[in-house]
Amino acid sequence: MNTRTITATPRSAAGLPLGALAAGLGFGCVALVPLLVDDPFLIHSLIMVLFFAYMASSWNFLCGYVGQLSLGHAMFSGVGGYVSVLMFTQLGLSPWIGMLFGGLLAAGLSVLIGYPTFRLKGPYFTLTTIAFAEIVRIWVENTNDFIGVPLKGAEGLVVPAAGDSLWAFQFSSKTPYFYIILAMLALVMLATRLMERSKLGYCLKAVRGDRDAAEALGINPTPSTLAALAISAFMTALGGSFYAQFFRYINPERNMGLELSIDMAVMTIIGGQGTVAGPLLGALILTPISEMARSHLGGGLPGLHLVVYGLVLMACVLYFPKGAIAPLGRLAKRLTDRRGSRP
Amino acid sequence: MTTTILDVQGISKRFGGVQAVKDLSFSVGKGEILGLLGPNGAGKTTAFNMIAGYLRPDTGKVLFEGKDIAGKRPWDVCKAGIARTFQLSKPFGDLNVIENLMVGGFCRTGDRARIRERAEWMADFLGMGRQREAEANNLTAFDRRKLELGRALCTEPRLLLMDEVVAGATPSEAGEMVELVRRIRDMGISVLIVEHVMKVIMSLSDRVVVLDYGELIADGEPQRVVAEPRVLKAYFGERYVQSRA
Amino acid sequence: MDPLILSFAVVNGVLLGGIYGGVALGLSLIFGVLRVVNFAHGSFLMLSLYIAFWCWSLLGLDPYLSVFVTVPAMFGLGYFVQSVIISPLIRRERALVVEPLSALLLTAGVFLVLDNLALMAFGPNVRAVQVDYYLPSPMLGPIPLNPQRLIGALAAVLVALGLSWWLRHSHMGRAIRATAQNRDAAALSGINVPFVYAVTFGIGCAVLGLFGSLIAPFMPISPSIGVAFGIKSFIVVVLGGLGSIPGCIVGGMVIGVFEAVASQHITATSAAIGSLGLFILILLVRPQGIMGRA
């Protein structure tokens, strides 16, 4: 038997890896949806799924591969949202540019925080990330004016309407937002895929497996983890800016609160940490549950969706520690193996 | 006359009240297999950790190919050309065999295709060709040891430090490991090996050094050293030596 | 600053801090023995506060008497959570390979369920117990002591002492300490490890039940109070040293005094940020805490 056919990446007739083909097809089909259906509620729900898939993927870029659980990522989302909105309202800068500044600021902040923090292990690391994010949130919530910049505290910021304008990142229809977040998700998943196969990916996975052993193989854990952290924070911040533009409103509670961090982490964990598609799968499973609980049952029962989150999370940790993607992956592997061994 | 590749000069390490290693000096020649012996707690692993950069020696120098590497961090020691295995093996459990081996390869180059090719070759070299896709978590203890050895070799070292490679292995597995180490030496890699199993040490080592309570008590050919009274005393106690005298 | 006001603040801080320490005891005990960071810690306190409240409002039971309800109820709940939810995880892990993150995630799940069930059942409104009798305030020199806080702080010290004594001298206590040191060796010496774990978790929660009843008379009760106390407990426990029982009380008092004195000078916001900053600093500089062993 030829073992090579199994080890090599399964390839399609055109020579493209099957995974890339499937991903391209999937994204292509989703991109057709707004052309086929004209239902604002459906488009809105899809945008939420894509948004959470994007946020979870950004979280996964670091945490899934380095094996540390950050519950402070909402802080980066907050930085992104506040910077792009404030640059728009105060300086008249396009949010497209503002979001890059927000991303860079978040990346810088993440490195400052990450450098001392990454020495901590397991729960200690997690608690520290919560504390950092809470400090930022409490500070923003109680600061109306910081050296002349109107943060407006707990009240939050409203993005002033500027009509249908690409420059102002504002659209009267939801469809443009849909394509923007779809493209952002595609980019972050592509980045994750490239990282996974690169030296950086192997370094992170080695550090996750065993730090001492990784060091023995010539890996200095600090620069690798910090690089991944900075990229992850940058992408999370872009997501925060998108959120601000989509809802035209942000406040500390929603845009940088613990709940958002939990959302990102739980979706990734349920879908499958350290995989390209896991966060998307997690968002596909959880976002509809939470949207449904919010819109249909949520009127009288706030918190229902979080109860469901909690139950799904517990079930996942106990029965699918590698996430929902693991059984699916096994299925796919069995299928491609059968193809591969056919003469 | 062989040239030395590693020259350890008077290294010491103290943990609180325990002097784990005391003024230890020895050298490893190029292409040599040097056995490091000593009873439990003699300080072998501590000496290893000082050479490999996991512990900073309190005193002394570690010259590798003439350059002092004492106090350098583990990844720099690895890049300098020293690879190691751990007494308790530490594979990356959720990666498969090939991926584990590839991690080692990234130490020298970023060329993924070349690294993969070398990893495939290494899997065959270890006799693990059939398990290349197996997750390290699902391997037997001995296969994990071999994997760790292969991973270390993928960093293309000139000196290999091995800590108790056949602990808990069956006699046939031990034989396989001895064969592997010989072939590694034949590739031109010098080996410093810690081992408790006498049969392995005797058949492998060109020379042995013996540690007891952190101090060097013997250095020489295996057959001669194990007959030395000081060594026997360290292993079996005073009474044993007297009864044989 | 007026020395009288300062000493008043310090005394009050010690009392409140003692209560913080008492509330955090269970978190520390559970971590010390099971190596599980119980994310749902605050939720258990929130539940006991609600039990005390409903006992008072529906049955007319005095909050101090409701300990006879809250303590057994919380012990039972803790025992249940450990033996049904967390125990399968610990069984799955192979010897010595502890995965503290999975345990943290599990208890985070418990936290999400409990807090939001409470929100659904009781709504977000704040409730308060009102007792119709008056406890006299004992005086410490010129400083009047709040009687309810005094009771809470004394209870915290007594529980800490009692728990330490019990762990040291009882058969069960010895079994718990042995399991904490090495669970496999304990199992080999005939200790029923799952039972020890469940009892430990139960005791940790029972302590919360006790404090739920003791602080109910002066604490406004809402579903989100659990998070507030949970975060505070983490700070206290990290400060005192995770797993150390005396460290818990000391850490609580340090935080209590810090808050009380700081609130004289700076806003509550800065005080909250300050204690979180202290928490981070301790973790980075001295992760074993002030009383913990290295």
Ligand SMILES: Nc1ncnc2c1ncn2[C@@H]1O[C@H](COP(=O)(O)OP(=O)(O)OP(=O)(O)O)[C@@H](O)[C@H]1O
């Ligand atoms: N990190 C440490 N802290 C304190 N003491 C240590 C530490 N590491 C090792 N020791 C002590 O140093 C001494 C030497 O230990 P070492 O592990 O080097 O022995 P060894 O020769 O490798 O033994 P073995 O054959 O059992 O592996 C022992 O007494 C050990 O208890």
Ligand SMILES: [Mg+2]
């Ligand atoms: Mg050793």
